[in-house]
Amino acid sequence: MTQLQFNLDFDQIKAEVMQSDLNDVLKSSIVVLFNQYMEMERDKYMKNTSHERSEDRHDYRNGYYTRDLIVNVGKVTLKVPRTRSGEFSTAIFEKYQRCDKAFLLSMLEMVISGVSTRKVSKIVEQLCGENVSKSMVSELTKKLDPIVNxxxxxxxxxxxxxxxxxxAMYIKVREYHRVVSKAVYIALGVNSQDKRExxxxxxxxxxSQKTWNEFFExxxxxxxxxxxxxxxxxxxxLxxxxxEKFLNVSWQRCTVHFLRNIIQTIPKKGSKEAREHLKEIFKAPTQTISRMLKDEFIVKFEEDKKYIKAIETLDAGYEDAIQFYAEDKDTHVHIRTTNVLERLNSEVRKRESIIRIFPNEESAFRxxxxxxxxxxxxMDIGGKKFFYRTKD
Known part of the structure; x- marks a missing residue:
């Protein structure tokens, strides 16, 4: 392949260095480099240099036009050579169009990471001297639709x-000029390799049962x-x-939510011992010990009217809350609660708290x-696994 060689105008670059800050110097250097490269591309296409006469001439130089290019240091304006026939084209823009794509992806990453569209607009303006409206950023996020779908x-x-x-978690969405509450259903699984998805x-x-049914379906x-x-x-x-949708499948009631439900029925004053006892029931190493602690709690507090509701709640929901004991011991700490999903919800909350109100349901989904x-x-990248399995 023929290699293009050329000499840079170092005097011009030096002049720019003396009069500009570093970012402007970089931009000016790129402009000089790319302009001269495109000039040599045109010379190669013409098979002669400017003002050189040739019998093999098949086209004529026809001046320049300007075109912007976004590179790592921001936007630069280049003088693009052209010919009379219009058949000459430079490879610069094709070669560096990935910079534009990378820049757009960076904007998307900012939005996904929880930066508001207003802040993204300001950041882009500082980086490129380019005014990007909030609506442009919003339109850009629509590029996520096919990926998410x-x-x-x-x-x-x-x-x-x-x-x-x-x-399920709840968000606020505008709908028909009103702000309404919407539920976001999320399902997370742990596969046979102990990795989360x-x-x-x-x-x-x-x-509601109807919407949960639809989600499971x-x-x-x-x-x-x-x-x-x-x-x-x-x-x-739920x-x-x-x-209805998972016949013959055990249901594990989140012990954190269950304990909260029980403790809410107990007066705060003077109930520290009872509350600590309840927590130990679901931290027990075996189901046998857990049942023993449960029975002890009932015997100890059943004569006190303040704990009647707590005992009724515990007795009614206990079996659903101890299904995790039927599984491998190494999984217990993770499968007795929905904490792993709560942490996932908190990642969504970080973004939602900045937006506060989604403009529509489609933007929320996106x-x-x-x-x-x-x-x-x-999640669980490489050799990492969700469960830590102890060796036998």
């Missing part, structure tokens, strides 16, 4: 998921098989949907999906 339709029949965590999510009007349609255990809180609609995709990439 594809991710939410990934097949789920290539792995078996032993454990599935499900939960986000199975899917859905934005819906409210949390969408996962099953993508190939999800009934797991060994479904872990969630005790929302009535419980009913789990029983950005929450992007956040979840970004989070999944860092």
């Amino acid at each position: 594809s991710w939410t339709q990934k097949p789920l029949d290539r792995q078996y998921y032993n454990y599935i965590y499900v939960d 986000i199975l899917g999510f859905k934005v819906a009007g409210n949390e 969408s996962l099953i349609a993508r190939g999800l098989q009934p797991p060994k255990l479904v872990i969630s809180d005790a929302h009535e609609g 419980k009913a949907a789990i029983m 950005l929450i999906g992007a956040v979840l995709m970004d989070r999944e990439e860092t």
Whole structure:
């Protein structure tokens, strides 16, 4: 391949250095370099240099036009050579168009990471001297649609998921000139290799058995098989949907939520001993010890009217809260609560707290999906696993 060689105008670069800050120096150097490179590209195309006569001439130089190019140090304006026939074209823009793509991706990453569109606009203006409106940033985020949609339709029949965590969080969305509350359903699975995957999510009007059924149906349609255990809180609609859509599957009631429900029935004053006892019930190393601690709690406090409701609540929900004991001991600390999903929800909250109110349901789906995709990439990467298995 023919190599292009040329000499830079160092006097021009020196003059720029003496009169500019570092960023301007870099930009000016790039302009000189790229302009001269394009000039030599045209000379090669013409097979002669400027003012050189040749019998083989097949085109004529026709001046220049200006065109902007975004590079790492910002936007530069170049003098692009042209010919009369219009057949000559430089490879500079084709070669460096990835800079534009990288720049757009950086903007998207800022948005996904929780930087508001207003702040993104200011950052871009500082970097490039280019005024980028909030609406432009919002339009840019729509490029995420096909990516998020594809991710939410990934097949789920290539792995078996032993454990599935499900939960809903609430966001605010504008709808018909009103601000309404919407539920965001999220499902996370732990596969047979003990690695976590986000199975899917859905934005819906409210949390009910009907909407949970629809969410589970969408996962099953993508190939999800009934797991060994479904872990969630005790929302009535969710419980009913789990029983309907996952027959013969055990349900683990989140012990953190369950304890909270029990403790809320106890007066705060003078109840420290009772509260500590309740916590030990679900931290017990075996189911036998847990049942013993539960029975001791009932015997100890059943004569005190202040604890009647707490005992009733404990007795009614206890069996659903100890299903984790049937699984391998190394998994207990992780599968007895929905803490892993709560942490995932907090990542969404970081972005949601900046936006406060999503402009529509589509934008909520788009950005929450992007956040979840970004989070999944860092889950249990390489040889890392969710469960720490002790050697026998």
